Amino acid sequence: MPQKSVPGFTELITGCQGTAVHLEMRDNYAVSAEAEDFREWRRNGRIGPGSLSRRRPWLDLVRETVGRGVVMRRARIVSEPVTEYIRYEHAGTHLNVAAGEQVRWLPRRLTNDLVLPGNDLWLFDNRLIRFGHFTGDGASAGHELCDDPVVVKQCATAFEAIWARATPHEIFTV
Template sequence: MESISEGEFQELLRTGFKREAAHLETREAYGTAIELPYMAKWLNGEPDDLAWLDDWCATLREHVAAGRSVKRARIVSEPLCDYQRWSHAIAQPMVDAGEDIRWVPRHALGSALVTANDFYLLDDAIAVFLTYTGDGMSVDRLVSTDPDDLRRCRAAFDAVWPLTVPHGVYQPV
């Protein structure tokens, strides 16, 4: 696997697939430098116009217009932690822009096997594994084109997806 920069990763999300980006999230909380100030505002009950999501939403609209799909499955424990409650509260603009965000309670996974790391699977041709510190800060982005990695990612995503609940239906517990 090869480590890539945040900029290279963002470019892959913009131009690195022709059909589908499948994203599996497995952590309870994240601590990205971009998100933390906005989550803090939310925790304090302060308003947020979500303008910081505009670039990602524009990218999503471009993908949808070109016939590409972007799917995200979030595995969560219930009751939701603050991070996941906040994630649910801010997801609608991304859904409106075309990202198919779905939620699966961890207890519903049963015997489904998933990977330990979050990943993006782009057209079943590139896997980007996202690694984090214990407190949710991003550490690295590791790219693989190894057929075994791609097959395992597809199997994990396909095992989780039928168990998911669409964002507009999922009621946070």
């Protein structure tokens, strides 16, 4: 059941002590905070200084979180051929990796035998899930928290199966 008030991501990650895993399963996102970066990437074909500056708060948060011993992992399930948006994400992922986040990619065609959650998620310390909801066109439609042990276990199991099968960012090509 959706909750009316969900703490912000920074508050959740600050309380995290051991692991934070992120599962992304959409081929397009239309999150307003990325709009300028995406336009810049489309114009220039690369992640430029402006984008780096706008990403600084996230990259600093990753460095701080990893620096206090939290393992941050992100798995992305993508359709192939990849969308323009996924090419944009791939072009900037080296910044996340340099900040300490581990990132892997899994082509959707390799997930047929996996049981996947219905929504993107962050799982903190294998105890709390923050589901991300999106509209059909990829805009954020809010978040929902879940600490149901059965759901947490299902999502943790799904993430680990994806992670084991996925390709590290450093060798995944788009």
